Amino acid sequence: MIRKGEDYIQSIRDGREVYIGGERVRDVPTHPMFKPLVDIRARIYDMGHDPKLRHIMAYQEDGAWNAVANKLPHVQSDWWDKRRATDTVLEELGGIVTRVGDETVGEMWSLFDGQDVLNEVDPQFSANIRTHIHRVIQTDPFHVSANTDPKGDRSRLPQEQDPDMLLHVVRETDAGLIVRGAKYETAAAYANQAFTKPTIANWGNEAYSDYAVGFICDLGTPGLKFICRTGFAGRAPAEDYPLSNRFDEIDTLVIFDDVLIPWENVLFYRHTRAAMFMRATLHRYSAFAFVQRSLKFADMMIGAALFNVRQTGLDKQQAVQEKLARLAVYREGINAHLTAAITLCERSPGGLMMPNQSLLYTGRVLATAELHEMIHIARELCGGQICITPDKAAFSAPDTAPWLEKYYSVNADWVAEDRRKLLAFARDLLNSDYAGHRLTFQLFAQSPPYAHLAAVYRNFDWDGPLDLVQKAAGLSNRVLGETTRTPGDSAISQWFNAAPAARAAAE
Incomplete structure (x- = not known):
């Protein structure tokens, strides 16, 4: 059943070994770098219990309320429900969070479609994926994804360098597999479990490999170490950086120091064909949530830019209207692909309903390939003041407040404080360290752009x-x-x- 926010918070107080800024974190939920996202994830859980939102966030089955995000998609309407639930979350929060579970849980559905491949290795593996999908629906964990390894020298095979550069199995035991290596996982330090799998796309002629392993990892397992990048929260006042302080999702290098993975959590092992199938279909479902967030980001860029030009009357100029129109074309292009992907949805090999694959993947290419250009157009429309405006303290200080009140008040509708808030929001959305991090993250979160085009090539109807x-x-x-x-x-x-x-x- 749907958890409550407090249930989630208590679940990550499991003694995990988390480091940030070189120091051991004693309590993840209250640490200033983690607390904003922990609170957001708790809020998402609580939205499922809110009488005003439960009908959007949850569905009832066998007398229990379960999260819409975790529901296996069997019919077209399931995707409309998922889209509405994600929109509700992002609008309720007032910002964009990517790694909160709805985007990553779909990766397991792709493996559900490959049960015939898993059966070639061991029928128990296909039973394991069914069990874990059912468990996610029942227990509603915070589920994330573990893909990228440190990799080391990519021109050399793993066996020709430190073998730990790629996560691998070091031995088998009666209880399960012992694995060693490392993975980069966004949100891992404050999540419950991760679908961990290899990033190798080309296994050559290898039929078997100790690197071809995929499993569900309980993130409270002994032997895991979480080394996090320093977050943006708390670096500067929230009044000046409203997004950085609330929506920064902490990325983590998760060290597997001879970690036991119980057999019931192993989804495939050694069989490279299973690993190749998983990589080829990994984003069959999860790309939808990623592209939907790109749509919401486009809305935020349009809103910030349009408010800026309207408050000074520049929206009457043709050159400005043309730039706004380019943002609108980008936005509606993403919207059209998402809508069409549901409308023309397809039956998957495993019997699920998947978004139209060609339309979904071409929409992802559009959303990612043009993002940097759209950000620059939004910067132009917002103007230079997003990089030169003083901070909140200057607007409040007795010696400087009157002057800033004078020069930042445009008219009766746009007084200085509203203008300051808008410029601070636009700066954090488009120009800050956090904004640059988000742009870079888009090139990493759902594979690099060349892989996006490869997915289009595999799914287009030639x-x-x-x-x-x-x-x-x-x-x-x-x-x-x-x-x-x-x-x-x-x-x-x-x-x-x-x-x-x-x-x-x-x-």
């Missing part, structure tokens, strides 16, 4: 264009070679060719 040109040019049938699906049988073609009653049923 047969449709080939069939069209083959017929239009009068080419012989043999030029088509083998096709991956019946010509014209793409999801879009199916949709428009379907009878009205069939379309209504799909909707």
